[in-house]
Amino acid sequence: MYYRISVREGNFNLMDPSEVSWSNWIGVFDRGKEMPIKAVSVTADSPIFFDEDTPEDIANALEKWLKGMVYTSDEGKIKDMIQYLREHSKELLKGRLDWRIALIEEKIKRLGEDKERLLKERDRV
DSSP states (O other): OEEEEEEEEEOOOSSOTTOOEEEEEEEEEOTTOSSOSEEEEEEESSOOOOTTOOHHHHHHHHHHHHHTOSOOTTHHHHHHHHHHHHHTHHHHHHHHHHHHHHHHHHHHHHHHHHHHHHHHHHHHO
16 A cells, blocks of 8 residues: 655636646555545645655645635545544555655666667667
């Protein structure tokens, strides 16, 4: 199990499409699955998640964001995510590190294949 975050700047307010804000998304995934088992997204005036954030950091950011809201229809879902992040913090962090290592290993493999192809092409010249 691991987590991924996405922070995007854009126009997310349907009532005022000219307003620029930030979508802060977190998803929790099982290894090998493409769809998250849990996910929440909150919109803010600036990013509230950062790539190096731990599950505890993200839980704290969500809690702080939630306290600043008068109303959100996703309050229960967000509180559930906060609790889940805190209860599974170490497992999620270890899973994220393993996932990122796997991405790097895959990139190294692709680069090695590219290198072999280029060497063969060079030898034919």
